[in-house]
Amino acid sequence: MSDIKIIALGGVRENGKNLYIVEVEEEIYILDCGLIYPENELLGIDVVIPDFSYLEENSDRIVGVFLTHGHADAIGALPYFLQKFSVPVFGTELTIALAKLFVEKDHISKGFDDYHIIDENTEIEFGNSVVSFFKTTHTIPDSVGIAVKTDEGSIVYTGDFKFDQSAIPMYQTNFAKISSIGENNVLALLSDSEGAESTVENASDLKIAGEVLDTFRNTEGRIIAACVASNILRVQQVLNAAEKSKRKVFITGKDLEEIVKTAMKLNKIELPSDELIVPVKDIDNYPDNEIVVLETGNLGEPIQSLQKMALGRHRQVNIKEGDLIYITTTTSTAMETTVAKTEDMIYRAGGTVKQISDNLKASGHGSQKDLQLMINLMKPTYFIPVKGQFRLLSAHAELANEVGIPHKNIFIPGKGDVMEYKDGRMRMAGQVEAGNTMIDGIGIGDIGNIVLRDRKLLSEDGIFVAVVTISRKQGKIISGPDVTTKGFVYVRANEDLIKESNEIVRTVVEENLSRKEFEWSRLKQEIREALSKHLFEKTRRRPVILPIIMESSYRNKKRK
Known part of the structure; x- marks a missing residue:
């Protein structure tokens, strides 16, 4: 019997950063290698990727x-993964092309070329398993699920999916392939959980395309269509609607341009006419009722760019009176407050706002009925909900139980949890090291909780710096103390506080200089403690306190 382990290094109890490990005997299969964009408390962090320690x-x-x-x-963590590992990467044509875009931007992994293009008919034989694929419906073409076939049955990972009976051929699900896999013993199913709480059915892409076209035809002024760059299906619908409503499309944002060019090169985006897309620099040559601006923003997220447009700070297009800002993506619950603030800014700038979600539920993730249908088609012995926060995983587990999967065969994993199939049953079998690796600039994993805590304090109460120059030999202060602050208090309005702080620093320094045993660390710590106590008593704030103590190297020389 094969010894099988399933481990999630990311993508569970969070939205994003998907990386799942399937171990069959001594072979490790990695399913997806994604990142997550940071939430507000991760100040200054660019992206977050999985911890690769176990894989190392x-x-x-x-x-x-x-x-x-x-x-x-x-695919977002792939450049960082390939800095450490040189292993083959398998994906569909468009997926590999977009993965290369990510990798080629990284100065270390750039040049990696061990890519292998697969399709839904590909089967790859390894020592202990056969890996195959099945076509799924998502907001991007060439989306597939993965099946790792073992002697004990298949381990199936759905990836992101939904079911849409009216999907165009490029996006259609292969139900026959899914059913075939399900008829041949699925040991465990790892399934997308992001829509597990949704009781409302997704609108078909055909209906969404009609909604976009109606909006374009019934708008008199300019349309600024805000879209996630990687939602190629929505980009295609915007292009089609623009052509049918006799408008030109002006694309802003480097990310979108690269993705659109890549998709067009592979015939994954069909351009209705060669004259449809016009350079942004020529936008003033067209009347407002012939303009569609397609905006995605940095990292493919449009909301911040819309704010810049509303404030007149966008480098290419700004919002003016009569513009319709059409948000063609469904915003997450976590973004609702930010979107509401953005809408207010847009109205102040003279524009109006319409969201596609006002009338339709548009999502690339399956609703509850979709999720249960996938379970029924796959007929797994064990069920593992993935891709979502804990409440979504829990909701998905209940959906699985409703269609006949017993609770004892359902596992809701945390990052690093090991689910092992041995001696005829699946069980939790400990943990491996797993967590978040934070990327800040070119630094990988060098930002931890202490640095983030300091950044948080700096953002809230500012910094308080005390500078003193001393002579240990003479046992006295040569210059200072000089106190300065940033983001803490307005100095001119708090002169008494500054004077008191100077005296506290002077007292602590002189006390330390008078001791027989002088310790730099002790001096700095006592300054921090004394100032922290005093400043909190006076202001109820806790700034970051930074003592800078310098020693004078000046020596009196006797004249000859």
């Missing part, structure tokens, strides 16, 4: 990385 300890066992689709939550 077992690097000689990795047979490859298998990608489900071309979104950042599935």
Whole structure:
């Protein structure tokens, strides 16, 4: 009997950063390698990727990385992964092309070329398993699920999916392939949970395309269509609607341009006419009722760019009176407050706002009925909800139980949890090291909780710096103390507080200089403690206190 382990290094109890490990005997199969964009409390952090420690300890066992689709939550961590590992990467044509865009921007992993293009008919034989694929419907073409076939049955990972009976051929689900896999013993199903709480059915893409076209035809002024760059399906619908409503499309944002060019090169986006897309620099040559601005913003997220447009700070297009800002993506619950503030800014700038979600539920993730249908088609012995926060995983687990999966066969994993199939049953079998690796500029993993805490304090109460120059030999202060602050208090209005702080520093320094045993660390710590206590008593704030103590190297020389 095969010894099988399933481990989530990311993508569970969070939205994004998907990376799942399937171990069959001594072989490790990596399913997706994604990132997550940071939330507000991760001040200054660019992106967050999974912790690769366990994979580094077992690097000689990795047979490859298998990608489900071309979104950042599935491929975004690949450049950082390839800095450490040289293993083959498998994915569909568009997925590999977009993965290369990510990798080529990284100065270390740039030049990696061990890519392998697969399709839904591909089967790859390894020592202990056969890896195959099945076509799924998502907001990007070439989206697939993955099946790792073992002697004990298949381990199936759905990737992101939904079911849409009216999907165009490029986006259609292969129900026959899914059913075939389900008829041949699925040991465990790892399934997308992001829509597990949704009781409202997704609108078909055909209906969404009609909604977009109606909006374009019934708008008299300019349309600024805000879209996620990697939502190629929505980009296609905007292009089609622009052509039918006799408008030109002006694309802003480097990310979108690269993705659109890549997709067009592979015939994954069909341009209705060669004259449809016009350079942004020529926008003033067209009347407002012939203009569609397609905006995605940095990292493919449009909301911040809309704010810049509303404030007149966008480098290419700004909002003016009569503009319709059409948000063509469904915003997450966590973004609702930010979107509401953005809408207010847009109205102040003279524009109006319409969201596609006002009339329709538009999502790339399956609703409850979709999720249960996938379970029924796959007929798994064990069920593992993935891709979502804990409440979504829990809701998905209940949906699985409703269609006949017993609770004892359902596992809701945390990051690093090991689910092992041995001696005929699946069980939790400990944990491996897993967590978040934070990327800040070119630094990988060098930002931890202490640095983030300091950044948080700096953002809230500012910094308080005390500078003193001393002579230990003479046992006295040569210059200072000089106190300065940033983001703490307005100095001119708090002169008494500054004078008191200077005296506190002077007293602490003189006391330390008078001792027989002088310690730099002790001096700095006592300054911090004394100032922290005093400043909190006076202001009820706790700034970051930074003592800078310098020693004078000046020596009196006797004249000859």
